[in-house]
Amino acid sequence: MKLFDTALENCLPSDGIAKYYGVVLNRERANDYLQCLIDVVDWKHDEVVVFGKKHITKRMMAWYGDSNFSYTYSGTTRQASPWIRQLLELKELVEKLTLTTYNSCLLNLYHHGEEGMGWHSDDEDTLEPRATIASLSLGAERKFSFKHKRTGETVSVMLENGSLLAMMGEIQENWLHSLPKTKKVKEPRINLTFRRFSI
Numbered sequence: 044m045k046l047f048d049t050a051l052e053n054c055l056p057s058d059g060i061a062k063y064y065g066v067v068l069n070r071e072r073a074n075d076y077l078q079c080l081i082d083v084v085d086w087k088h089d090e091v092v093v094f095g096k097k098h099i100t101k102r103m104m105a106w107y108g109d110s111n112f113s114y115t116y117s118g119t120t121r122q123a124s125p126w127i128r129q130l131l132e133l134k135e136l137v138e139k140l141t142l143t144t145y146n147s148c149l150l151n152l153y154h155h156g157e158e159g160m161g162w163h164s165d166d167e168d169t170l171e172p173r174a175t176i177a178s179l180s181l182g183a184e185r186k187f188s189f190k191h192k193r194t195g196e197t198v199s200v201m202l203e204n205g206s207l208l209a210m211m212g213e214i215q216e217n218w219l220h221s222l223p224k225t226k227k228v229k230e231p232r233i234n235l236t237f238r239r240f241s242i
C-alpha cells in the first residue's frame with residue numbers, strides 16, 4: 044500500500060514538475076467564486092500574436108498584481124489592476140498550499156468548451172525564471188495537456204472544479220501546455236494562474 048498522497052505526485056515523467064493537488068475548494072465555494080468573479084472582474088478579450096498577426100480571442104482575460112507593473116504576454120503589453128478582495132482570499136489559500144508567495148494573477152474566462160488555449164509555455168522574460176506558477180480552476184471540468192518540446196510525449200490531467208495544479212522547476216523550458224477545445228463542455232470555466240514577476 045502506498046503511504047503517500049498520490050494526488051501530490053508529479054504528473055510528468057521527467058524534465059519538470061506539475062503537481063496536481065486535486066480539489067482544494069469545495070463545490071459550493073468554487074461555484075460562489077466562479078459566479079462572483081464573472082461579475083466583478085474587469086474582463087477584456089485577449090489579443091494574441093500568431094505568426095506576426097494579431098488576433099482577438101473569444102476567451103476573456105484579466106490581470107491583477109501588487110503594483111501597476113506592466114507585463115508582456117503573447118506579444119501584447121498590459122498594466123496590472125490592483126488586487127480585489129476575492130483574489131486576495133484565493134491567493135492566500137494557494138500560497139498556503141504551495142508554500143510560495145505570488146505578486147500577480149492572470150485570469151482566463153472560457154465561456155464554454157469551444158474556447159481554449161493553444162500550445163505555449165509560460166516563459167516570458169518578465170516572469171521570474173523557474174518560479175512556481177499555481178493554477179486554480181473554477182467551474183467546468185476541462186482537460187489540460189502537456190507536450191514535451193523535444194520528444195513530443197503528451198500527458199493530460201482533468202482539472203476539476205475547485206482544483207489546484209502547480210507547475211515548477213524546469214517545466215517551462217521543456218514542456219508546452221494547452222487547454223484543448225471540446226464541444227462536450229457547455230458551462231463556463233475560470234482559470235487563475237498565480238505568478239511571480241520580477242519587478
Ligand SMILES: O=C(O)CCC(=O)C(=O)O
Nearest residue numbers: 149151160165222234236
Ligand atoms: O486555463 C488554463 O488552465 C491554462 C491557462 C494558461 O495556460 C495560461 O494562462 O498561461
Ligand SMILES: [Fe+2]
Nearest residue numbers: 163164165220
Ligand atoms: Fe500557460
